[in-house]
Structures are given as C-alpha cells and as structure tokens.
Amino acid sequence: MSKSSNLVLGLLAGGAIGATLGILFAPDKGINTRQKLVDEALSAKADLSEKAHEVKDKVASQAKQKKDSLDSQLESILNNASYKADDIITSLEQKLAILKARNKQFQKETSNKTNS
Incomplete structure (x- = not known):
C-alpha cells in the first residue's frame, strides 16, 4: 500500500x-451508549470499505496502465x-550475390587456365 493509503487508514x-x-x-444510558457504538462501528466499517474499494480500483488502474505500457x-x-x-x-543476400559472382569469375578463370 502507498503511504497515503496507510495514512488514511490510520486516521480512520x-x-x-x-x-x-x-x-x-x-455520561449516558447504557442502551444509548451501545447504540452509539454500533452506529460508529457501522460508519467506520462503511468508511473502511469505501477506502478499500478506492485502493483496489487505484491498484487495478495502475496495473492496467503498466500492462498497457509493457505491451506497447x-x-x-x-x-x-x-x-x-x-x-x-x-545484407546477407547482397553478400551472397557478390560471393556467387566471385565464385563464377573464379570458376571461369580456373576453367580458362585448365583449357590453355
């Protein structure tokens, strides 16, 4: 996780x-305190869930960008x-043509020396 994500989670x-x-x-009645705790816990859970989805989406987006860049x-x-x-x-075809021409010339010269 990035530092900003850790900071947000720490603050939450x-x-x-x-x-x-x-x-x-x-100072409040027990039932009111318990309800407040439940409400706060649900709110914290919703906030954490939202942040987790944001982080997941950000990571997925960055992964896709990196993949696209790598593909490119x-x-x-x-x-x-x-x-x-x-x-x-x-280049190899040109050199082969030159070698063929030289070989043809060499065979011609060798043939002329043998026939003389």
Whole structure:
C-alpha cells in the first residue's frame, strides 16, 4: 500500500478509536451508549470499505496502465527487431550475390587456365 493509503487508514482507525472512547466515557444510558457504538462501528466499517474499494480500483488502474505500457514497449521492440532482421537478410543476400559472382569469375578463370 502507498503511504497515503496507510495514512488514511490510520486516521480512520484513530478516529474510530477516539469516538469509541469518547462515547464510553460520556455520561449516558447504557442502551444509548451501545447504540452509539454500533452506529460508529457501522460508519467506520462503511468508511473502511469505501477506502478499500478506492485502493483496489487505484491498484487495478495502475496495473492496467503498466500492462498497457509493457505491451506497447514489447510491440515496439518486436517491430524494431523485425526491421533489423529484414536489414540483416537483405545484407546477407547482397553478400551472397557478390560471393556467387566471385565464385563464377573464379570458376571461369580456373576453367580458362585448365583449357590453355
């Protein structure tokens, strides 16, 4: 979790604990105090649930962004590799043509020396 998420959770937990202690030490009837505790607990639960959903959505969004970025970078690398492979093949074909021409010339010269 990020530091801001931890801070929010800490503040919520501290607020819930403070509210609970305040209610416990406040002069009121037992049934009213228990109801206040229940209300505070439900409110804290709802807040924590909301924050958990926000954190989950944020993490999912960041994961998707990273995946999309990685996919894009991988596609770029593959395209570059494909162009490089084409360049290498073209260069090798040119060198092969030169070697074939030299070999043909060599065979011609060797044939002329043998026939002379």
